[in-house]
Amino acid sequence: MSSYFTGELDNALGAAAGRAGLGPGAPPGRGNRQGGDFDLGNTQGQRPGTLNALFTDGQPQDSAVVQDDGDTQALTEDDLQILSLLDPAAAPVERTLSSGTYRLDASEGPGPEQSGTVLVTGFPTAEQDRTLLSLDITGTGLSLAGLTVTGLAGTVIIRRSLRPLEQLSAVATSVSRLPLASGEVEIPVRVPPAAARPGTEGGTVGIALNEMINHVTGALRERHASETKVRQFVADASHELRTPLTSIRGYTELIFLSEQVSPSGRSALERVDSESKRMSSLVEDLLLLARLDEGQREGPADVDLSELIVETMSDAQVSAPDHQWKLELPDEPVVVPAVGAELRQVMINLLSNAHQRTPPGTEVATALRIADGSARITVTDDGPGIDPGFLGTIFTRFSRGDAARTSRSGSTGLGLAIVQALVTANSGTISVSSKPGETRFVDDLPTARSGPAPGHRKKG
Structure with a gap:
C-alpha cells in the first residue's frame, strides 16, 4: 500500500x-x-x-x-x-x-x-502516513483479535482433548493416597467410562489403568486373606500352646519341690523352666497382637498418665538397679482417654527395651509434658544408639536386627511391635530417633476423648 x-x-x-x-x-x-x-x-x-x-x-x-x-x-x-x-x-x-x-x-x-x-x-506525505498508520493499527488489531480468538479456541479444544488425562490423573492421585500397606483394602475409584473409551490414546490409557487397579485390588484381597489366615493360625496356635506350657511349668515346679535330683538334673530342669517361661511370654505377646488385630479391646477410660509413669518407673528401677533413672513430670496430673492396661504395657515395654539393650550405668530419662494439645511421653537413654539401617523396621514384628544395643536377655522381637499396636489402638502415634549417645522414643496421645481408633472395635 x-x-x-x-x-x-x-x-x-x-x-x-x-x-x-x-x-x-x-x-x-x-x-x-x-x-x-x-x-x-x-x-x-x-x-x-x-x-x-x-x-x-x-x-x-x-x-x-x-x-x-x-x-x-x-x-x-x-x-x-x-x-x-x-x-x-x-x-x-x-x-x-x-x-x-x-x-x-x-x-x-x-x-x-x-x-x-x-x-x-x-x-x-502526512496524509499518506496517516493512512498507512491507520492500516497498521487496523491490521495489528485484527491480528491480535485473530490470535486471541485462535488462542481461546485452541485452549478450549486442548482442554477438551486433555480432560480424560485430567480424570486419569485424579484417579491415580486418589489411589496413591489410599492406605494400602495393611489391613483389608478396597480401591473404590475407577476411570469413568467417558475417559476409558477404546480408539483414543487417553481412552487406551484409561482402560489400562482400570485393569491395573482391578489387578492390584485382587492382589490386595489375596494378601489380606493370606494375612488373616496367618494371624488366625498364630492366634489359634498361641491359644493351644498355653495349656501344655502351663503343664510343663507346673510339672517342673513339682519336681523341684518333691524329688531329689542330681546337680546336672537340676540344671536341666532350671533350663526347662526358664525356656518354658520365655515361651509363655512369647505366646502371651502373640495373643495380645492377635486380639488387637481382631479389635478385641476394652473401652477407654480416663487414665492418669502421671501416676501410671511413676508406677512403671518404680518397677523398672527395681528390676534394673544398675541403670540411672530420671523422671520429669508436670505439676498437674495429665489425664487421657485410653485403656489403662494397654498404656501400662506400652511403658513397661519401652522401659524394658531401654535397660535391656543398653550397658549398665546408662541413664534412662522419662518425661511427660503437654505439647500441641497432646500428652507427650518421651523415653530417652544415652546408650550406644540404634543402627540407622534398623530404624525403618524397628516396629516390625519379629524384628531383631539391632546389633549396636546388645541385649542381655533373649528377645522375641515383638516388644516394640506391641508398643506401636497399643499406641495406635489408643489413637496415638509413636516415633523413634537415634544417634550415638541418644536414643529417644516419643509417644503422643490425644488428651480429648474421641471415637474408637480406626480398625478396632470395642469389646462387646
Missing part, C-alpha cells in the same frame, strides 16, 4: 510541475511559459500543501507552499538549502522539511530559455 500511495504521488508531481509553468503540462494561455518565467504564486488547481521552489544555477529564485486557505508561504532558507541539492535526473525522493515530510521531484526546464532552471515540486 505504501508503494501504491508513493506511485500516485509521483504521478501527481508531474502534473503539479506543469501547473506551475514547467514544460508541456503548463496550463494553456500562460504567457510566462514561453518566456521562461514561472508564477509560483498562482495557486489555481493546486491542493493545500503543494510545494514549489524555483532555482537558477542552484540559487533559489522563488518558493511557495500552498496553505489551507489558498494563500502561499515562502520556504525557509534551511528548506531551500535542502531542495537545492536535489538532482533533476534522479527519481522523486522524500525529505523532511520544517513543515513536515515531503515527496519531492526536481525538473529541469526543457527549452534553451530555461537552461539551468530547476523547479522542485512536492506534496506532503
